[in-house]
Amino acid sequence: MEDSNSATGKRTGADRQRDFAERQKAAGYKRTTVWIHEETAKEGIRAARAGKPLEPMESKDPLSWAAGWISEKGKQ
Numbered sequence: 001m002e003d004s005n006s007a008t009g010k011r012t013g014a015d016r017q018r019d020f021a022e023r024q025k026a027a028g029y030k031r032t033t034v035w036i037h038e039e040t041a042k043e044g045i046r047a048a049r050a051g052k053p054l055e056p057m058e059s060k061d062p063l064s065w066a067a068g069w070i071s072e073k074g075k076q
Contacts, residue, residue: 037064044068048076 021031037060044056044065049072056065 034063034067036067037061040064041068041071044070045072048072 024031040059040061041064043059045068047065048069054066054069056062056069059065
């Protein structure tokens with residue numbers, strides 16, 4: 001792979017990002033965009049703080065709720 005600044009040996013942030021994306025793709029990952037409903041994510045955070053289990057299916061947006069719950073549990 002040819003870096004954009006190969007003559008100087010310096011790699012730009014864009015070079016590193018491109019290489020990272022290629023490694024992730026080779027490892028089986030797919031890049032996608034996810035919209036998170038902020039209030040529902042906060043509900044998940046509050047549930048995690050209260051020691052409640054990961055049960056997001058009754059919320060407005062289960063993915064957002066789970067993201068909040070997981071984010072908070074990762075901090076504990």
